[in-house]
Amino acid sequence: MTTRVTRAPRVALIGECMIELRHLSADRLALGYAGDVFNTAAYLARSAAPGTVDVQFVSVTGDDPYSLAMREHWHAYGVRDTYARVLPGGKAGLYLIRTDERGERTFQHYRRGSAARDLFGPDQPAGIDDAIAGHDLVYLSGITLSILTEAARARLVDVLAETRRRGGRVAYDGNYRPSGWSSPREAAGAANAVLAHTDIALPSLDDDRLVHGDGDVGACVARLRAAGVGEIVVKLGERGCVIAGERSLEAVPAVAGAAVVDTTSAGDAFNGAYLAARLAGVAARPAAEAGALLAAEVIGHPGALLPLQPVQDQPV
Numbered sequence: 001m002t003t004r005v006t007r008a009p010r011v012a013l014i015g016e017c018m019i020e021l022r023h024l025s026a027d028r029l030a031l032g033y034a035g036d037v038f039n040t041a042a043y044l045a046r047s048a049a050p051g052t053v054d055v056q057f058v059s060v061t062g063d064d065p066y067s068l069a070m071r072e073h074w075h076a077y078g079v080r081d082t083y084a085r086v087l088p089g090g091k092a093g094l095y096l097i098r099t100d101e102r103g104e105r106t107f108q109h110y111r112r113g114s115a116a117r118d119l120f121g122p123d124q125p126a127g128i129d130d131a132i133a134g135h136d137l138v139y140l141s142g143i144t145l146s147i148l149t150e151a152a153r154a155r156l157v158d159v160l161a162e163t164r165r166r167g168g169r170v171a172y173d174g175n176y177r178p179s180g181w182s183s184p185r186e187a188a189g190a191a192n193a194v195l196a197h198t199d200i201a202l203p204s205l206d207d208d209r210l211v212h213g214d215g216d217v218g219a220c221v222a223r224l225r226a227a228g229v230g231e232i233v234v235k236l237g238e239r240g241c242v243i244a245g246e247r248s249l250e251a252v253p254a255v256a257g258a259a260v261v262d263t264t265s266a267g268d269a270f271n272g273a274y275l276a277a278r279l280a281g282v283a284a285r286p287a288a289e290a291g292a293l294l295a296a297e298v299i300g301h302p303g304a305l306l307p308l309q310p311v312q313d314q315p316v
């Protein structure tokens, strides 16, 4: 990916970060903050050389103590919040993670009234749309779309179109959480509106199978190409990923023998490392290898985020 600037590339990642309460035992919980797009932002910031990328998380939080602590958490992970509004009286969404005796994890979400659902709503100043569209890369996911109203999604699509008109790029991961949609068909409609303005698609085949009915990698790639997406990497879990070149498909294996403790956010980490490499001018294959390497490290640890070395905000 070539960038049209000589200054540090500016990336806006749009989504929701939630309060995470993870069971340590039946009656003890550990507090954290995570969410698919935020995880990608944190891994992008971690993967980029210090000061070489401006990573902005675009969201809405409340003004309660948890929302304030959440923002400190973003900063500690090298993620900035210049365009993340505060909704007075609003609260952050929350989810609980429980692991049963067989190691199966279940999630319980409390996000209906979360402040992030105000993204692209009537209270969002037009200046935020304009600022997002001025970025070199705008990233979002299917989960971002699932928390928005139809009107808000339409406004977001306008921002993506404007981003590209100004020379920026759009990256999309169709992460699918069935509970966020009335049907896969609704999710597919929202995804298609975004894919019409997408330069880089980083789907998981498992998700796109459920949403779009893709039978295999070839079908997934053909559909994305037909939508006009130029750069496509399809993630396949422990089978690695496939990069779609102009005519051929190139398989990139996952790291063999990786210890698996918790696969949460493997794809988010992959995306963060992949995009950081591409922004640095690295070719798609070594960028995907960097994604696989970071994902393998992440799945060896519990929770969505590796314990990062806290960094100060970098002047960029």
Ligand code: ADP
Binding pocket: 204, 205, 206, 235, 236, 237, 238, 239, 240, 241, 253, 254, 255, 256, 258, 260, 263, 264, 265, 266, 267, 268, 270, 291, 292, 293, 295, 296, 299
């Ligand atoms: P998502 O979390 O979006 O569903 P995937 O599960 O496809 O994404 O995983 C993304 C990447 O993480 C894969 O392409 C692979 O490189 C790595 N990965 C996932 N599971 C494993 C595993 N069991 N062993 C090694 N690498 C893995």
